Amino acid sequence: MSPRWETNTGIRRGRHVNYSLHAHLVFLTRDRRDVFDDAMLERCEKIMGDVCAGFDAELREFNGEADHVHLLVHYPPKVALSKLINSLKGVSSRYLRAEYTSLINRNEADSALWSRSYFAGSCGDASPTVIRQYIEDQKPPA
Template identity: 25%
Template sequence: MPYWKLYYHFIWGTRNRLPLIDSVIEAEVYRAIAAKATDMGGFVHAIGRVEDHVHLVASIPPKIAPAKFIGDVKGNSSHFINHVIKPDFEFYWQDEYGVLSFGEKNLSSVVRYVQNQKQHHADGALIPAMEQMDEI
């Protein structure tokens, strides 16, 4: 097994940025995201959300491209929401996503930012680069 330390901050939203992720389904959505990430050999450092988007801080093995990783995580979690959490619900993620890589020395601050998403949005204390999901 190769040695690796790779850190990514993924951001993606609901289709049309609809406010679909509420406190009722939050824990289940987090579990679905974390389960797929772990199944792919990744390690989840933090998950955070507001009603229309999710942040994921994860380490993924170098054999998996970030695009493949996030595509599988998004696909698995939307399938889980539509078939297990809310059967017959039409829940979709947007096609786009944002991803930032960062070093280990920034891990704790990125994790804190993601874990405090609701407060950052309520206070308007956002870091624009850490909220970017598609081209400007």
């Protein structure tokens, strides 16, 4: 079978599009406070996975430390990444602040869980060098 017809599980298909869009996201806690423990990180992963599912996206990887979390999200081209990030941070903040009030004091003036800033990096299966070489190797029409 031709390689172009083989199934690639990294490529998702829509009605008129084939895509493989991944973003590496990093969210910091407000003022880099050490807030998370293992139980909170597990709950945060569940919440963020549910938010991603609502956007028809997939949370591929999740991990974190006491003051930040890392996510690898596979998302469709119809999703504006900034909207997904806004929802991830907003929903997780609401749930975690409600469920872990002893660790995140909701009565403080700056009781926000997340910093206003974040990191978002695009990532894919091939390096820019490989893609550049592939484009250069295309044959012009006869």
